[in-house]
Amino acid sequence: MEPVDHGTRERLLDAAGEVFADRGYEQATIREICRRAGANIAAVSYHFGDKKALYIEVIAYAHRCADEYDPAREAAGAADPAERLRVFVRTFMQRIGHKGRPAWHARLMAREMASPGAALDQVVRSGVRPKFEALQAILRTLNPSLSDREVERCACSIVGQCLIYHHARPVLTRLFPTLKLDAREIERISEHITRFSLAAVARAHPRGGARP
C-alpha cells in the first residue's frame, strides 16, 4: 500500500491519542483505535509492540505537539505581571476547554494526572513543572512578600480554579443547564479567575488580624 512511515503509524498515533483521551488507558480498546485509524488489529503490535508502548509514544507525541501552546511562553510576552497572569490563565483555559479538534493533548494530560500511569513522571517533569514554576514566578512578582509555601499554595489555587471546569464538567452542566463552555464563556471565566486571583494574591499574607 502506502510507503508508510507517514501513513499507518501516524494515523495510529492520532487515533490512539483521541481514544485514550476520551476513554482513558484501561477503557480504550486497541480494536477501536485501529478501526478509527483504518488499520488492522495487528498494526499496533507490529508498529509499537503492545498497548503500553503505544501509550508511551502517544504521551511523547502529545507532549511535542502541546509545546506550541505553552501558557508560560505566551505569558512571558505580556507587559506587566497582572497581564502575564491574565495571559497565563486564558491560555491555560483555552487549552483545556476546547473539546473538539486535535486538542486531545490537554485531555490526555488531565487523565494521566487524575489516575497515575507509567508516563506520569515524565509528564510532570517536562510538562507540568516548567509551567508551574513560571506561574510561581509571576506570583512572586505580583507580591514579593509571599513565602515560598504561600506561592505554592496560591499557584495551586489558580490552577485548581481552572481545572474544575474540566474535571467537573459533567457536574457543572447539570448544575447550570444553561452553561455553554464556548470560546466566549471561557474568555469570561478566565477573566473572573484572573481578577479573583489578583485580588487574593495582592491581599494575601496581610500583617495582623485574620486568624491565630
Add this chain to the structure above:
Amino acid sequence: MEPVDHGTRERLLDAAGEVFADRGYEQATIREICRRAGANIAAVSYHFGDKKALYIEVIAYAHRCADEYDPAREAAGAADPAERLRVFVRTFMQRIGHKGRPAWHARLMAREMASPGAALDQVVRSGVRPKFEALQAILRTLNPSLSDREVERCACSIVGQCLIYHHARPVLTRLFPTLKLDAREIERISEHITRFSLAAVARAHPRGGARP
C-alpha cells in the same frame, strides 16, 4: 452456613464502595469485591442482580452515610459569614482529603463527577446542589454586591481550589515530594483557601469599589 441476613449483603456494600472508589466502576471487579467481603462470586448476582444494580445501591448507601458530614450544615452553625466559609472549606477538605477509613464516600462521588455514569443525575440533584447553594448563600452574605453569575463563578473558584488536591494528587506529590496531606496539612491548606477566597470575594466586582 452463617445464618446472617445482616452480614453478607452489608459487607458486600462496604467492600464494593471501597473498590469502586479506588478503581472506578469499569475497573472494579466483582471478584475483588467478593474477596474483600469474604463472599462467593455469585453473591452479587444473588443479592443485587448485577454489577450496575450493586453500583446504584452503593451510591445510595454512600449518600445516606455522607449526610452526616455535610459541609453546609456544619457551616450553618458558625457565627459570622467569614467563619461560615472557613468551616465550609475545612469540612469539605476533610471529607476529600482523608484517604483511609470508611471515607470512600467522597472519593466515590468525585469519581462519579469526573466520569459521568448513570447515577450522576441523582448525585448532583440531591448531593451536590444543596451544598453548592449553601456556599453561594455564604458568598452573597459576604459581598451582597455580587451578581448571581459572579456568585456562581466564585463558588466554582472555591470548590476548584479544594478539588485540585484530590483530582491532581498524583501530580502534586511528584511536584512537591515533601508534601504530606495529613490532617495538619489539610488544616493549613483549608486556611489558605479560606483567606485566599475571602480576599478575592471581598474585592471582587471592582466597579463598585466594594471594599477597601
Add this chain to the structure above:
DNA sequence: GGTCGATTCAAACATGTGTTTGATAGGCCC
C-alpha cells in the same frame, strides 16, 4: 521475471470478566 524485506490481513489464542447454573446446607413450620 524473480527474490526479498516490509507491511497488512483474517483468524486464532490466552486471559480476565460478568453472569448463570445446579448442587448443597441450614433454618423453619407442619
Add this chain to the structure above:
DNA sequence: GGGCCTATCAAACACATGTTTGAATCGACC
C-alpha cells in the same frame, strides 16, 4: 421426618480484549 425457602458454593458459560500467528500483498532492486 418432610417439605420449603433462603443463602452459599464451586464450576462452567459467554463474551470482550490484548496478543500472536502464518499467509498474503506490495514495492524495490537485481
